[in-house]
Amino acid sequence: MTIGILTSGGDAPGMNAAVRAVVRTAIVDGMKVKGISRGYSGILDEDIFEMDSLSVADTLTRGGTKLLTARCKEFYLPEYQQKAADILRKNGIEGLVVIGGDGSFRGAQALSRLGIRTIGVPATIDMDIACTEYTIGFDTAINTAMEAIDKIRDTSASHERCCIIEVMGRRAGYIALYSAIASGAEEVLLPETYDNDEERIIAHILENRSKGKRLHMIINAEGVGDSLAMAERIQRRVGIDTRATLLGHIQRGGSPTCKDRVYASMMGAKAEELLRDGKSNRVVAYYHGEYTDFDIEEALAMQKHLPEDMLLISRKLIR
């Protein structure tokens, strides 16, 4: 049996660890592995090559994805999905591991319907995949964000500033919520809950000042955004030097944390096991303390909510 592997969508630290695990476990189990460059585009461009154990040497510790990634709009169209299935078959690829997020899993689902056995592995720094309590890259991203915020705290505290730090998360506030709790931020603005009540934020700053608290850190998720203008408005209102920093792409990179390397390895190995067992249209998940898998359709229909207890407690901790 020959399996293919690709990474798709936004890159996430740990993708290389997952690829390595698929390749190594497949070879141990007697399969052949072919790598595909740049996600689904690489199938259409037939950018497909053989991989062996050495192809993934010295990749475990590296951020990004050695297989490269790209967004491929064509792949939403049925004709291109059919073309991709044909190309995969032509290359002898019976099973395909797709490492990426929800969008990538939709592609995997399409290929599954066209007779290619596909397994998705959840990888996104945003954690916004409902069926799993862990997504590859999230742990590295929150540590990167936290360490950056720790540095900004130093200088903001020295100048007794108010600061707004914008972290990634367009639709999901996980990075913002975790990094806010971890850094003891005074405020966190999440796409899921933010009510645009800037008056409340301003009142909070003024209240803290009156209590003698001089540093005020606001973690703002990308999905709320508007940090630069918000900083200007707040400064004008409260008369305190207020600066915004957009952490940006540093959050996507970096050598993966131990958790990301281990969990990504386990998930990659799980994906290989599912293919080996003849499964298709499944997505690997870490759920209730163990590695498991879900039907892709079922997985895509699930809803994810920020944990209520974390939201509640985050508010109590900053008093």
Next chain:
Amino acid sequence: MTIGILTSGGDAPGMNAAVRAVVRTAIVDGMKVKGISRGYSGILDEDIFEMDSLSVADTLTRGGTKLLTARCKEFYLPEYQQKAADILRKNGIEGLVVIGGDGSFRGAQALSRLGIRTIGVPATIDMDIACTEYTIGFDTAINTAMEAIDKIRDTSASHERCCIIEVMGRRAGYIALYSAIASGAEEVLLPETYDNDEERIIAHILENRSKGKRLHMIINAEGVGDSLAMAERIQRRVGIDTRATLLGHIQRGGSPTCKDRVYASMMGAKAEELLRDGKSNRVVAYYHGEYTDFDIEEALAMQKHLPEDMLLISRKLIR
């Protein structure tokens, strides 16, 4: 209601985050908090002081424990446990949060029987507490170990050496197993499974050499130990420069990772919630994806086993 708080046993990064969470949530909920220095010794020495919100400012990011810790042998004796309960009562302390490991929970259990409401919070870098899938400090420790191993890999690869890296874990191989998978080590020796078959280790080294693999990393848990002598024996047998490094106490320290700060905060808050709700003799746990709690007796009776899937997959990944 007045509650006390102490840290006990070996220190672990994140203990300060847990203390901060207990203090801050208790104050928001209208309780008074007293800190106790040096674990159970601090009760007997009546080293007890009031804490407010400011007492825990600037501690979230700090390793170690600001409350200090110590081992207290006397506390195994019933007469000292009675004395401690009396002192706590004299200081108006009705509930007590004990942050530590299994040994510390036994003390908490004793005090609970003597009428002090006690809640344990699991903190140990070794992860060897059966009722919970997370213990405070483990995530920081595995990252510290992994980063040290990454550095040793650089120099060992340059010299084409065999190296043995001894990590913490007297009875439990969690740090060794995680850091071995995360660093792609060729071998991992665990107290739970090591069969003293050094011949197999040597055969493995020679086999890899014959395949052209020149770096050979062995992660050895403290509970297996003997790394320096083992390095000498191996070097004598295989004729390859073999060095042992004992990572030692660096694994206990360091600013906690994001996970350790967040989970420790959540667990501290959970402990406060349990006391507020009138519970006693409970230990906080993270189990099957959520924060929960167990009876201390029940928790101490539980058995913990290294995950079988991790053991299996760790062997496949290094081929």
Next chain:
Amino acid sequence: MTIGILTSGGDAPGMNAAVRAVVRTAIVDGMKVKGISRGYSGILDEDIFEMDSLSVADTLTRGGTKLLTARCKEFYLPEYQQKAADILRKNGIEGLVVIGGDGSFRGAQALSRLGIRTIGVPATIDMDIACTEYTIGFDTAINTAMEAIDKIRDTSASHERCCIIEVMGRRAGYIALYSAIASGAEEVLLPETYDNDEERIIAHILENRSKGKRLHMIINAEGVGDSLAMAERIQRRVGIDTRATLLGHIQRGGSPTCKDRVYASMMGAKAEELLRDGKSNRVVAYYHGEYTDFDIEEALAMQKHLPEDMLLISRKLIR
């Protein structure tokens, strides 16, 4: 003899180490030390307090400045300088250590003329103080910038992007030049040398693409700026996804590097030695391999130029 100490202007990692060294060496030498909050403002506000050895415990490893800092426009006016000298005298302060940049040294010069013995210690992440080959904070800042760029490289390489990374340095390109060499960036734009020839930058990108190089990193100094618009223009012209990241305030913070802790300690001790020896109106410097000092007026008149050899070699290294 009583001496005062303040930090002024933008904060820089290592300021605390310098303060600690002044305090500790002065006490060993039998002097009294008074701390002043928020730079020159703190003199005018008479925010002055006694310091002892313990006041600086646990500060060596911390970023920012525990003495706080602020810009003080009033202090440019002679009447306020006179007021400050009077207040210092009233508080028994005969000598003053001013840790900051060129602007802060002008204030020190003014006080020196008014009979307060002053010593400047160069601290700025920008390295733009002409008389010294080292300024406190530069080493930490370039490592922070480099580590952030290393992370951005991971993700940019995975997406085969062009990226522009804006680092600090309004008038001086030191952070940009060092971090560009250290990260192997394809291009570096410096305020001292940039000729606004965007056509050349674009030609360089296209040339590299044609050679098969797909990642293209441009380090841009704040003094050149315009990174977001530049990214848009470049993307429009070359048709390659191009993203800008402004590293911002993370570059000011963080626990100081070993060099920053050691050199800042040595410079603080040197400042104390100068005061002890009855000197005034001097600025401490690291020059040609040793710690020395210059007359402030002379120091402010010196010109600093980016090292020609580094500029030349940086261009050769990226071929």
Next chain:
Amino acid sequence: MTIGILTSGGDAPGMNAAVRAVVRTAIVDGMKVKGISRGYSGILDEDIFEMDSLSVADTLTRGGTKLLTARCKEFYLPEYQQKAADILRKNGIEGLVVIGGDGSFRGAQALSRLGIRTIGVPATIDMDIACTEYTIGFDTAINTAMEAIDKIRDTSASHERCCIIEVMGRRAGYIALYSAIASGAEEVLLPETYDNDEERIIAHILENRSKGKRLHMIINAEGVGDSLAMAERIQRRVGIDTRATLLGHIQRGGSPTCKDRVYASMMGAKAEELLRDGKSNRVVAYYHGEYTDFDIEEALAMQKHLPEDMLLISRKLIR
């Protein structure tokens, strides 16, 4: 003109940056470059291969040495030196860059006498090369040591322990002295100055205890050694829990710091410039604030002394 390049002796972070700089600048200047594996052994084994610009891609950020290194005892013998010169000539190599320490420079000197133009580049984490104020790898090593000590401080402070931390430096105390100042250690033992007066160390510990200082950190250089036994002796005498940690090989590895990457790049480029200019038997140096070069014989005859001012001030800072 064709030049060869090798790394020799103990590896040091930044060696790859120096190799990259030699290769890239030589190619820009129209030379050919050949890499040699495992230092002088690689010449004798004729392990010589062509290098181009791509051979050094993705090496700048990596610790260790991609050219590998080895100690080669044979090379002390004139007959092997002659054989090496012959092999180099046979491979068309007219000039050779040797990256290493004093021992490696002696080999370079021998080859120079045999008509191969040789340039040494100083690389050792120990800083024990007299002609230069910077050696490749030192800056990374002191930061690694300091960060490890920072972690050990956390746990030692929590337990109020005395701790001995052994850092590298067999004959030279630079790593010990820098990391001791940077970490605020109470004591530092250097091979150049240690008088074996353990009574004084013990008296110092007891004095600090009596003053209420409970953490006591001793940085001990490898050249003094004996840390484990010393810890036992001290514990027996002072009755305070005393632990020794040997940092070991982590100090050799790790991604190089910004300074190491930049200075190593500059030194590599300088070596190429010297070969291009027809020089031989020179060693590159950073001396009094600029990159320069010395005759190898002259360089080897120079003496290096720990800076007196640092020794003096280090003692004042810990009061």
